[in-house]
Amino acid sequence: MSGGHDYPHESTGVETRKLGMWVFLSTEILFFGTLITTFMIFKGRDFPGIKLTDVYDIPFTSVSSFVLLMSSLTMVLAHNALENDDQEKTRVWLLATAMLGAVFLAGQIYEFTEFYHKGFELSTNIFSSTFYVLTGFHGLHVFIGVVFLIGLWAIGQRQKGLSLDSGFNLEFIALYWHFVDIVWIVLFTVVYLI
Amino acid sequence: MTKIIEPDKQTNIFRRPSSEYGFWSWITTVDHKKIGIMYGYAAFFFLLIGGLEALVLRIQLAQPDNNFLSAAEYNAMFTMHGTTMVFLAIMPISAAFFNYLLPLQIGARDVAFPRLNALSFWIWVFGGLFLYSTFVFGTAGAPEGGYLAEEVGWLGNAPNGGWFGYQPNAGFKYSPGTAMDYWAIGLQILGISSLVSAFNFIVTILNMRTQGMRLMRMPVFTWMTFAVAFLLAFSLPIIAIALFYVTFDRQFGTTFFLTEGGGDPVLWQHLFWLFGHPEVYILILPAFGIVSEILPTFSRKPLFGYPAIVFAGFGIAFIGFGVWAHHMFASAISPVAQAGFGISTMIIAVPTGVKIFNWLGTIWGGKLNLKTPMLFALGFIGMFVIGGLSGVTHSIVPADTQQTDTYYIVAHFHYVLFGGAMFGIFGGLYYWFPKVWGKMYNETLGQIHFWTMMIGFNLTFGPMHWLGLQGQVRRTWVYAEETNLGFWNLIVSIGAFIIALSILIFMANWIYSKRKGETAPFDPWDARTIEWTIPSPTPVWNFSKAPEVKALDDFWHAKYDEDEEGRAVRRDTADDLLIELEEEGLNPKEEIVLPNPSYFPFILASGLPFLGYAVIYKTIALALIGVTLLLIGSFGWATEPLEEEFKTKEEEE
Numbered sequence: 001m002s003g004g005h006d007y008p009h010e011s012t013g014v015e016t017r018k019l020g021m022w023v024f025l026s027t028e029i030l031f032f033g034t035l036i037t038t039f040m041i042f043k044g045r046d047f048p049g050i051k052l053t054d055v056y057d058i059p060f061t062s063v064s065s066f067v068l069l070m071s072s073l074t075m076v077l078a079h080n081a082l083e084n085d086d087q088e089k090t091r092v093w094l095l096a097t098a099m100l101g102a103v104f105l106a107g108q109i110y111e112f113t114e115f116y117h118k119g120f121e122l123s124t125n126i127f128s129s130t131f132y133v134l135t136g137f138h139g140l141h142v143f144i145g146v147v148f149l150i151g152l153w154a155i156g157q158r159q160k161g162l163s164l165d166s167g168f169n170l171e172f173i174a175l176y177w178h179f180v181d182i183v184w185i186v187l188f189t190v191v192y193l194i
Numbered sequence: 195m196t197k198i199i200e201p202d203k204q205t206n207i208f209r210r211p212s213s214e215y216g217f218w219s220w221i222t223t224v225d226h227k228k229i230g231i232m233y234g235y236a237a238f239f240f241l242l243i244g245g246l247e248a249l250v251l252r253i254q255l256a257q258p259d260n261n262f263l264s265a266a267e268y269n270a271m272f273t274m275h276g277t278t279m280v281f282l283a284i285m286p287i288s289a290a291f292f293n294y295l296l297p298l299q300i301g302a303r304d305v306a307f308p309r310l311n312a313l314s315f316w317i318w319v320f321g322g323l324f325l326y327s328t329f330v331f332g333t334a335g336a337p338e339g340g341y342l343a344e345e346v347g348w349l350g351n352a353p354n355g356g357w358f359g360y361q362p363n364a365g366f367k368y369s370p371g372t373a374m375d376y377w378a379i380g381l382q383i384l385g386i387s388s389l390v391s392a393f394n395f396i397v398t399i400l401n402m403r404t405q406g407m408r409l410m411r412m413p414v415f416t417w418m419t420f421a422v423a424f425l426l427a428f429s430l431p432i433i434a435i436a437l438f439y440v441t442f443d444r445q446f447g448t449t450f451f452l453t454e455g456g457g458d459p460v461l462w463q464h465l466f467w468l469f470g471h472p473e474v475y476i477l478i479l480p481a482f483g484i485v486s487e488i489l490p491t492f493s494r495k496p497l498f499g500y501p502a503i504v505f506a507g508f509g510i511a512f513i514g515f516g517v518w519a520h521h522m523f524a525s526a527i528s529p530v531a532q533a534g535f536g537i538s539t540m541i542i543a544v545p546t547g548v549k550i551f552n553w554l555g556t557i558w559g560g561k562l563n564l565k566t567p568m569l570f571a572l573g574f575i576g577m578f579v580i581g582g583l584s585g586v587t588h589s590i591v592p593a594d595t596q597q598t599d600t601y602y603i604v605a606h607f608h609y610v611l612f613g614g615a616m617f618g619i620f621g622g623l624y625y626w627f628p629k630v631w632g633k634m635y636n637e638t639l640g641q642i643h644f645w646t647m648m649i650g651f652n653l654t655f656g657p658m659h660w661l662g663l664q665g666q667v668r669r670t671w672v673y674a675e676e677t678n679l680g681f682w683n684l685i686v687s688i689g690a691f692i693i694a695l696s697i698l699i700f701m702a703n704w705i706y707s708k709r710k711g712e713t714a715p716f717d718p719w720d721a722r723t724i725e726w727t728i729p730s731p732t733p734v735w736n737f738s739k740a741p742e743v744k745a746l747d748d749f750w751h752a753k754y755d756e757d758e759e760g761r762a763v764r765r766d767t768a769d770d771l772l773i774e775l776e777e778e779g780l781n782p783k784e785e786i787v788l789p790n791p792s793y794f795p796f797i798l799a800s801g802l803p804f805l806g807y808a809v810i811y812k813t814i815a816l817a818l819i820g821v822t823l824l825l826i827g828s829f830g831w832a833t834e835p836l837e838e839e840f841k842t843k844e845e846e847e
Contacts, residue, residue, distance in 0.1 A: 010401045011400065011401050011402065011403040011407075012400050012401055014400075014401070016306050016307075016397055016401045016402075017307075019306075019397050019400060019401055020306065020307060020393050020394075020397045023392075023393045023396050023397060023427065024393055026427065026428075027389060027392075027393075027427045027428065027430070027431050028431075030427075030428055030431035030432060031431040031434065031435060033431075034431060034432050034435040034436070034465065035435055038435070038439070038450070038461065041458070041461065042456070042457075042458075045456060046456070047455075047456040048456070122442075122446055122447070122448060123446065123447035123448050123449070123455070125449075125455060125456055126448075126449055126450070126455055126456035126457050127456075129442065129448035129449065129450060129455075129457075130450075133438065133439070133442060133448075137438075151832065
């Protein structure tokens, strides 16, 4: 916040926008919690038609999961670089994170298309519906994250570069990105492995 | 001489809005007070519409075998009445109080995220308009074996599946047409608005407290806002996902809640009430907070058991997530679950009872000053206790099974939501009227309003108890003359019109007092909390300098001392203190930096209804318009600094 007055800020000592991000993420847990619960409820039930186990390709999804997890690493590297005030490296790692996220998304689009061709469609049965809504909702989060990351990268291209206390902050986009990655670990386990 | 600070307007692609008066100043404002006032007026407008819908329902039921409305119209009217009152009237009126008072009560200049605050308001407005556009664009259709299309009429082209949208009745098969899509997507948009404001309030309370404002020194209204914000943040995601499923079922052929494809209609009930029960506390806790402010002020005693009231509020909020299935005792849930939810329902009455006894303890032995706000607060306690007691009877499963879907239930929740929430809200409207407008309301009209509303309210909802026990079914469109329900139904309908009359008196008082009322001093009630230390009406900058808080009820302690017997004695210096505060508040010495107005919250919010229409009518062009508005809004937002570089100019008064 700008100076010029002695108004006290941040009674908790946590930066206001970061605190907002934490509150936001806590509600995201409820969003995904509801989706996962629905998925688990319907998973054990009988349903007609084709099942996920008939169409999925675990090695392929494992690779794209690995790609997404690696993007968390590059995100940390970007944050680290910015802490050392190395603008160029920050931009490189940001772009790398965005690209890894985009690769994951491309994998998901490919996977969905494959499933569709094999007859596993949105309204095939209750299982396919829960599958698409759950993983699609996560995919939407990754997409928004990629847009954020590219936006950050674009701002970093401007003269002043990025800073950890400026408006559109790398730190809380990193929080969001890690959260989306962690959710995927849960989803991959619940949807594909169990 | 006052220092006026002007933003440098040329730093962004768009010219920064700078109107301080008139239409554009309201569209672009990020000031929590203006947003609060807009919330209040818009919500009151919807309250009137919801009230008209109720009157239409009561005209239909005033006589046996009446045909004022068709069945289709009746369904639409009760659905819209419930949806409007919950999402477009009581919630936003509470939001008006949160917005206006929260920063004042914790001694802040504004909320944590001023533009986000404007965004939640505008999303709410567009959500409400979207929902009501169903009367223009929506169709209710005619389900197979149901009523005929020509019976639907103009009034019937609204959502008609109940505010709870039970499945499969609200599914495409039994509710064809687009009306229920308007409902599902409209609520989705309204939910986003409440979620955004919940983040904002949580962060504001945690991070924006002034010096010395420790958590346990916060006014109870602030505490209840805090509890409500948590309830919103953790219950709305559940309904959001459930509404996604409804929209998918209706639009894309999935079967989440339809047994035909392996789905489960009871899952909807679980998800809905897992949101819906916390929602009940979202509606009532703000009124608890308001009443906890009014009672000590007008009893001239500190609030009895402040920590107990605070913790009871959070106890209610927490247990509120564990009682949802008591709405579903008539559904397919196991006896063990029924017993468990019956017990948890009894348990939640304990913290509520704690609050009631603390309020009674506050009044006990106090010097009661029976002004209108106090009357409403006392009315609130009485009516809420009646509603609470009939509520506890629902925890007994066999009795509840008998009462489910009868007018007994209608009586119960109107006693807690009208006799509780609305009485509390009216009390608050009178209590803070001088602070907001700088004028006093008319006391005589206020008292007349209270008594007509009290009489009308009890005539309307009291007889519903025995109508329900006699077996009048909820949502019934007609009843036969032989049932002998006619007499009390007529009384109920007369009561409804008396309530309408009391609302007219309230409006007359409001309009008259705002223009011609006496000028209000800045502390008309000899109040206790720090929002009364600033001039009335509140200056744009709220506090001329950050107040320092040394105790609970800080303002009271500044004015009063205790003698040996613990009685309050006014300090000799109290009047000097008041004069000093008033002067300081009107002429701040330091430079004050306020967040600048912005177009982008409005633009961003205006994109959402287009996306809603795009889903209903599957039109790419509408989706593109929506996405474009969202992109312009968020891009402009992200590149626009909250506060511009400032240059100060001095101006002679």
